[in-house]
Amino acid sequence: MLKELKENYGHLFEDELLQEINNVGTFKEVHQGDELIRIGQYIKSMPLLLHGAIKILREDEEGFELLLYYLERGETCAMTLSCCTGDAKSSIRAIAERDSTLIMVPVEKLDEWASKYASWRSFIFGSYHNRLNEIMDTVDNIAFKKMDQRLLHYLKEKSKFDGNHIIQSTHQDIAYDLHTSRVVVSRLLKQLEKEKMIKLKRNSIELINI
Known part of the structure; x- marks a missing residue:
C-alpha cells in the first residue's frame, strides 16, 4: 500500500x-x-x-x-x-x-x-x-444553459475524464447524471448524430466532432 x-x-x-x-x-x-x-x-x-x-x-x-x-x-x-x-x-x-x-x-x-x-x-x-x-x-x-448545451458539456467532460473518445454509458445513465428523462437525452443524441458530431452504438457513444 x-x-x-x-x-x-x-x-x-x-x-x-x-x-x-x-x-x-x-x-x-x-x-x-x-x-x-x-x-x-x-x-x-x-x-x-x-x-x-x-x-x-x-x-x-x-x-x-x-x-x-x-x-x-x-x-x-x-x-x-x-x-x-x-x-x-x-x-x-x-x-x-x-x-x-x-x-x-x-x-x-x-x-x-x-x-x-x-x-x-x-x-x-x-x-x-x-x-x-x-x-x-x-x-x-x-x-444558464439549455439541455442540448448541458449534454454537449457533459460529453466533452466525460470524454476528457475517461481519456477516451468513446463513452461507455447508456442513455438512461446520462439522463440520471443530467437530472432529465431518457427520452430527452435520446432525442438530443440522435440530433447530434445527424449533425455528424457523434456516432451512437449499443451502450456507447463515439465522439467524432465535438
Whole structure:
C-alpha cells in the first residue's frame, strides 16, 4: 500500500506523512456501480483515491439525482471532509464510476495532520477550492444553459475524464447524471448524430466532432 501511496501522493506529501497514512489507513477495493457513501450516513473516514474514478451525486426529495463532480486518482472529496469535520450526516452519494482502490483515513487524523503537516493543510484547502469550482460549474450549467448545451458539456467532460473518445454509458445513465428523462437525452443524441458530431452504438457513444 505504501508504494501506491507514493505513486499517487508522493508529489504532495512528505515521506513521514505517507508512512502515517499507510499505518492508520484502511485499504479498500470497490467495483463499478458500488455505493461508497449514501445520503444520511455518518462519515467516519476520508477517502484517498489510488486508482479508478468515483462519481459524486446529489439527490432531491423525490429521489432524482444530479451529478456534481468526479474524483480521480490523487484526489479526495471535499463534501466528505465537511461531514467528517462537522460530524454531520452525508448530503451526497458516492458511486464507483469504475473499479477503484482507495485508502480510508480515520476522521480523527484530519485535524492532527493539519496542525502537524503544511502539505496536508494545502491538500485539504486545495480540495475544497477545486470542488467548489466544479460545483459552481454545475450550477452555471443548470441555471444558464439549455439541455442540448448541458449534454454537449457533459460529453466533452466525460470524454476528457475517461481519456477516451468513446463513452461507455447508456442513455438512461446520462439522463440520471443530467437530472432529465431518457427520452430527452435520446432525442438530443440522435440530433447530434445527424449533425455528424457523434456516432451512437449499443451502450456507447463515439465522439467524432465535438
